[in-house]
Amino acid sequence: IQQGLINILHTKLVMNQATLMAAEELENEIQSLATAYGKLVGDQNMVIDGLKNLDAALLAVRRQINADAALLEPAAVFTNLTESYQQRREELHNLRDELNEVQEDYRAAMDVVKSKIEVMNSRTNIATQEQIKGLLEINTEMQKQGLVYQYAAGLIEFIVLAYYSHTLWSHLQHAAYTVIPSWIQFVVVLVFSGNIVWATHLIAEYNQGEHHVRRKLIIALILFLLLFAFIVVGSILAGSHSPAH
Secondary structure: OHHHHHHHHHHHHHHOOOOOOOHHHHHHHHHHHHHHHHHHHHHHHHHHHHHHHHHHHHHHHHHHHHHOOOOOOHHHHHHHHOHHHHHHHHHHHHHHHHHHHHHHHHHHHHHHHHHHHHHHHHHHHHHHHHHHHHHHHHHHHHHHHHHHHHHHHHHHHHHHHHHHHHHHHHHHOHHHHHHOOHHHHHHHHHHHHHHHHHHHHHHHHHHOOOHHHHHHHHHHHHHHHHHHHHHHHHHHHHHHOOOOO
């Protein structure tokens, strides 16, 4: 048993110190140590019970010899009769002390292995936290880039819509287009294009399950219809008052 303990402490914890063992392997070693420790406790209890029984038997023999009045030297008789048992009793005492020492060694070994596992787990946790921190930093950077791309895409979408809305308006209602002041055209095209961009983004979010944007989407669609109606009616009215008419 002691040799096995020495092998575990030396081979597993000293020789492999440069290359740290996996925590699972160390946990298996703790299981082995705990099993051996349990056997030692059982053996020690058996030795203690044997000592108690032997002491009780020797005491009974001593009393019986002392009670026999015919014996001239009861102490000498007791020593002669129980010499082998006394020797066995001494051996059991020594064995009990040895088992107690081995138990202490195993208990200390389990504490050492547990400490080793705690150190390894702490290192693993630190490494994991560093990896998580790195992933979070990468994720944050990607989110920043995503926002930049999203804003850029929205701006491009807005510019394209504004250009084509203005061009389409000028071609479909050319007479009204020439009558309406440029600043009104500019404001209407900007508001109309911005509303379409906003509405399309809300529709995309709603289709992805973001149902909390439903109210904003309804407002955006109503605003779109009002702007479209304003453009159509305004163009018709402006066209009717143009010089061509």
